[in-house]
Amino acid sequence: MHIAEIDQITINGDSPLHKARAISKLVLTTLLLTSFIVSNELLKLGLLIGLILIFYVISKVRFKQVGHLIIYPIIFSFIFAIIRLQQSWDLGLIILLKSLGSAMSVVLLILTTPYVDIFAVFSLFMPKLLVDILLFTYRSLFILLGQINNLLKSIKLRGGYHPFNILKNLRNIAGAFGVLIIHSFEMSERMYRVYTLRGYDGGIPLTVDLWPLKRIDYIIIIIGIITLLGTVTSWNL
Amino acid sequence: MESLIKVQCLKHIYPDRTQVNICGLDFIVNTGEKIVILGPNGAGKTTLLSHVLGLLSPVEGTVEVMGLRPDKNFNIIRKVIGVVFQNVDEQIIGPRVYDDIAFSLRNERMDKKEIDERVKNVANSLGIGNLLDKIPHYLSGGQKKKVALAGAMVMMPKILILDEPFDSLDPKSKGEMVTLLKHLNEVHGITLIITTHDINVVPEIADKIYVLNNGNIVTYGTPKEVFSDVEVMKEANLEPPILTELFTRLKKKGYSIDIPENLEEAEELLISLLSQQQVQAST
Amino acid sequence: MESLIKVQCLKHIYPDRTQVNICGLDFIVNTGEKIVILGPNGAGKTTLLSHVLGLLSPVEGTVEVMGLRPDKNFNIIRKVIGVVFQNVDEQIIGPRVYDDIAFSLRNERMDKKEIDERVKNVANSLGIGNLLDKIPHYLSGGQKKKVALAGAMVMMPKILILDEPFDSLDPKSKGEMVTLLKHLNEVHGITLIITTHDINVVPEIADKIYVLNNGNIVTYGTPKEVFSDVEVMKEANLEPPILTELFTRLKKKGYSIDIPENLEEAEELLISLLSQQQVQAST
Amino acid sequence: MSHIHLPDGIISPIWWVTGYLLCFTILFFILRKLDGEEIRRKVPMIGIVSAIMLLGMSVPLGIVPVHLSLAVLSGILLGPGFGFIAAFVVNLLLALIAHGGVTLIGLNTLIVGTEIFVGYHLFKAFSKKFSQMPSTVFATSIALVVSMALTVTIVGATAGLVEVIPHHHDHGHVEEEILIEEGIEETVVEESIVSDVKYMVFSGWTALFLILLVGNALESFGTAYIVRFFMKIRPDLIHQVKQ
Ligand SMILES: Nc1ncnc2c1ncn2[C@@H]1O[C@H](COP(=O)(O)OP(=O)(O)OP(=O)(O)O)[C@@H](O)[C@H]1O
Ligand SMILES: Nc1ncnc2c1ncn2[C@@H]1O[C@H](COP(=O)(O)OP(=O)(O)OP(=O)(O)O)[C@@H](O)[C@H]1O
């Protein structure tokens, strides 16, 4: 499960980027994304990717760990790029770089900022209940992941999983999800009860320190702004 | 003295029409007591606790906590009762340990500084002060139990309800939990209500035992009283603690010996018996 | 004789980079043995079992079951090993008890009639013949464990692996489970590998104990041998069973007495000691 | 669940901004229409169903990386309103791991939301006449076709028809080897990448059509098996029954 895996990397990360506040990183990501979206020049896109790579180096996440996470968006941008390539080389490459870059920007964010911190920033402008649902999804994901893993293990041990017999697997895996849904429905009722017991009335409070911004945060934001400005202004080389 | 909790001949019907009766003797808890509820799987222990907490409403019978019906006075009762359910994963809400412990306090809109102080105090007293900014699902089972306990303790409840608190803990963690609970009771005067299948810790942790079986509270009393009622115990699928059983058997064989509460006592009793024998025999 | 299972200095890395070592002594299981694995929470007991089952692949070290690597020969190994995991709710897949017990057989495309026969036989021998058309979800904890056990037994495995089989069972169900497991071992010659935190049942159910701690198998031996190694036990967060501890203490005080396996033995030993004392003293 | 797997920067801003606006408007009304107590009671369930959708996408059905997406199922469990919220949550979380662009969250939520809406109502309608197995199969299947068509239309209208790669979740998910924890997974990954590209680019539309058909059938029957399973045990879980 990618989300669980990423979460683990993020939680254990230790770099200036990991220490920076969530807000500045979200701002940076937004600015980088905007840069990739508005830019249509190969050179600029290339430089932008270079900048992101530098951020990756600073973040100290090992490529071995995250490489396969970026593969997925790469495949998709690749498909587009190839189609475009049939029209023009440049266009294809631009598409490739744009999608690659925007995917890398988002992955950079998620690899350096725990989900909870991101949700905390969301809570500044999102309805409380929506943030609660996000937090619940995040928590349940880990609880249910353990359960479905056990169910699948058991299916596998009892000969219910054949790499090539998809129809049979479909039935058995559907059974596992059936069990999971029943359990989780009961779990949701128990959860609701305990939460009201503890005074839940909509709005799970978060203590993520969003403020004050530190020096590193200003640096990050300024780099982001400069990048965007650099992207939108036309260069006269 | 008014009793803190009083349950009389409860009847509950779950949505799927499973009917649970908890009749027979009354379930009464007084301030400061350590109560253990025993009974076979499915006897209704968790159901009883849910009623005390006001999470369920009885079809018949009365449930009173401090003279109030908990289901009708949910928002009063929930502040005086802390609870740790069996599956702690399902009750940890906070995205971080700190948030989770602070959850109830924040819902009371308490002052930020006081929250901080209380959270840290509780966490330190339970030995999880260093976990405050961890994300709960990366903790071990025992740590999660302590976080849940801290979340309950932070409201400084009068009553603490624990459903199977020793489940799947290793012996050391279990010992720590026992010590902790006894400390909370002795030092902070918190009334404890505990269910467990781990019968061997019961003598140490219980002032009073209630035994549920077949829809009835079939007996109650001190551990010694209850465990010596062999008939009732057997009927309720229960076995007395090993030491109780061993010493009861010795007693039956004609040796005059007390029933010990824990290992230390057992050792002392045996040794004094052994030396008595010597003395007796030699005189 | 070739050993049935052999694990040497295992190293496992979970996807999240948690590294689990099970090094030190070798883990060896011979046919017909009853093995119990002890160790604190997070020691790697479940991880070890998953490797034996071929569910995980070691990064380093060797795992052999009947001379084969279980991960590479998963489809052979899984037929000789039956498993009951800790949380039976997460392994019962059939919508009815019958379906669940028949699950493996159906996956082998066995003849309908034979399936029926086998399922009924196993169910009857575990005393759940009357539950076959029940929905597992609504069974009690003990009944669910038996259903899971039946689902594992129906393939007539040589080895049965049980991760915390006594968890959250009431004393009677626990006793039944112990009897059942011993019966499977004695009558059907099934090799048992069990993990548990319930140390008091260990002397009764174990021929050999392995103790895991801090990434190592730190000791192994008969219950008597292992439990008397106080240092190792303490280090691994373990406590010896109550009776073992009590009798060891008596021994230390100078009484010559054996260490009992169960209550009956303990009683006998004590009584004979007591009467000896009398005799000794009076002579 | 079909959703647009386009990265950011390809679809023109007018479209995705409109998508966002529409999505937020719908969310706003859903959240407002419900009184506090009802939705609060539902918060854990919505979170859990969202998590189940994410899990469905991460369990491969075999060595070929196809898997379930369970959008219609979540509609059957939650109803279309809460289902829409779940769709938003799922797409948001997916976008955060770069499965679909951040700019496309709005559009993707609309597409999945539509699938849920259509699936739920069809299921409800069919259930009056047929038993739950065929009802689920048809409802899921049709809902999938609808959302697929929607995807094609949107992508076609916005990015030029050439790039229309309607993507049912039945390939290319290189992720999550819950089941196959060892050995085989490496080859799975390699193969799927290669086969994806091959199918998409070289074998053209016929292959694509076949894949979609198979994907549709798997999803429909998978959903039906799940529904049949819990109908035996907890029929009350179906949203409409409770109404
Ligand atoms: N949510 C529920 N819906 C329907 N029936 C239930 C529910 N919870 C419990 N029951 C049933 O009510 C009875 C009492 O269950 P309860 O959980 O109170 O027992 P318990 O004494 O806590 O058992 P255990 O020792 O196994 O925890 C059982 O028959 C159980 O199957
Ligand atoms: N799926 C997993 N992903 C990551 N780490 C894991 C996973 N399963 C176990 N671990 C870690 O591996 C270590 C060994 O865990 P394991 O479950 O084998 O211990 P155990 O001896 O069975 O403990 P317990 O007595 O609590 O069941 C622990 O540190 C645990 O946190």
Ligand SMILES: [Mg+2]
């Ligand atoms: Mg209970």
Ligand SMILES: [Mg+2]
């Ligand atoms: Mg374990």
